[in-house]
Amino acid sequence: MDRYVTGAVIRRLREAKKMTQEELAERIFVSSKAVSKWETGQGFPDISLLEPLARSLDISVIELLSGEDIRNRNQSSNMLKTQFYVCPVCGNVIQSVGEALVSCCGITLPPLEPEALDPDHTIRVEVVEDEYFVSLDHPMEKDHYISFLAAVSDQQLQFIKLYPEGNAEARFKICCVKKLYACCNRHGLFQLSRLPALR
Ligand SMILES: [Fe+2]
Numbered sequence: 145m146d147r148y149v150t151g152a153v154i155r156r157l158r159e160a161k162k163m164t165q166e167e168l169a170e171r172i173f174v175s176s177k178a179v180s181k182w183e184t185g186q187g188f189p190d191i192s193l194l195e196p197l198a199r200s201l202d203i204s205v206i207e208l209l210s211g212e213d214i215r216n217r218n219q220s221s222n223m224l225k226t227q228f229y230v231c232p233v234c235g236n237v238i239q240s241v242g243e244a245l246v247s248c249c250g251i252t253l254p255p256l257e258p259e260a261l262d263p264d265h266t267i268r269v270e271v272v273e274d275e276y277f278v279s280l281d282h283p284m285e286k287d288h289y290i291s292f293l294a295a296v297s298d299q300q301l302q303f304i305k306l307y308p309e310g311n312a313e314a315r316f317k318i319c320c321v322k323k324l325y326a327c328c329n330r331h332g333l334f335q336l337s338r339l340p341a342l343r
Pocket of ligand 1: 288329
């Protein structure tokens with residue numbers, strides 16, 4: 145069995161916290177010998193210790209398991225950098241406005257990378273008064289459909305969840321919208337950046 149958490153990761157994170165093996169051991173109620181064993185690859189922590197271990201290292205369990213101390217850094221978030229994450233297990237859609245480590249159903253989710261528009265996923269936009277009417281000629285069947293449409297401006301995300309048997313269309317307030325997204329459950333995320341000007 146692969147080690148689910150490596151000794152090198154534990155050591156690196158412990159040293160970054162300027163903690164001795166004894167101090168870490170004390171925090172999670174194990175012997176310093178146990179910590180030493182983990183760090184030298186002679187054993188690995190019981191799964192029940194993952195949470196206290198992660199907490200002591202000031203990191204999430206996901207970060208501990210992935211071996212990357214990626215922080216959710218959203219202090220200088222920018223709506224135009226909005227990223228979408230879709231869980232392949234439960235269909236959950238998660239959105240972040242900065243770099244984030246996102247997990248759902250026990251899986252670390254990569255952000256969806258927008259694909260270039262193709263003839264099967266062309267996003268049509270019409271201006272209707274102060275709204276964009278957005279639509280796609282795309283199947284809306286249980287196993288292949290547009291699962292959401294979204295419009296992003298500097299300050300706002302308008303998000304509309306779609307369902308099979310519905311229409312692949314939505315209306316968005318135009319105000320400052322700079323990007324439109326359509327997500328196909330089979331073919332991924334599509335982005336339209338060039339939007340029709342207001343008349
Ligand atoms: Fe599709």
